[in-house]
Amino acid sequence: MNARLLDFPEHVEKTELIRQQQLIPLAFDSDEGTDKLAWIVRDVIEELELLIDMRATMTIEDFRDGVREQARRLMK
Numbered sequence: 001m002n003a004r005l006l007d008f009p010e011h012v013e014k015t016e017l018i019r020q021q022q023l024i025p026l027a028f029d030s031d032e033g034t035d036k037l038a039w040i041v042r043d044v045i046e047e048l049e050l051l052i053d054m055r056a057t058m059t060i061e062d063f064r065d066g067v068r069e070q071a072r073r074l075m076k
Contacts (some may be wrong), residue, residue, distance in 0.1 A: 044070045
């Protein structure tokens with residue numbers, strides 16, 4: 001295995017783009033995204049509690065649709 005070793009400038013040229021991309025924060029890494037997600041989770045929990053309280057007056061289909069809607073909100 002006689003692979004040619006890159007000199008430093010060649011190495012930087014080939015790896016710099018990847019290194020810079022790794023430094024970019026992900027959307028959920030920022031505090032703003034975390035705060036928004038926490039708010040959505042709290043709101044979904046409240047909506048699910050309301051659905052449970054109203055379950056006796058709902059059809060099973062409406063109840064399932066309500067639960068699915070809250071799941072969709074979390075998965076966005």
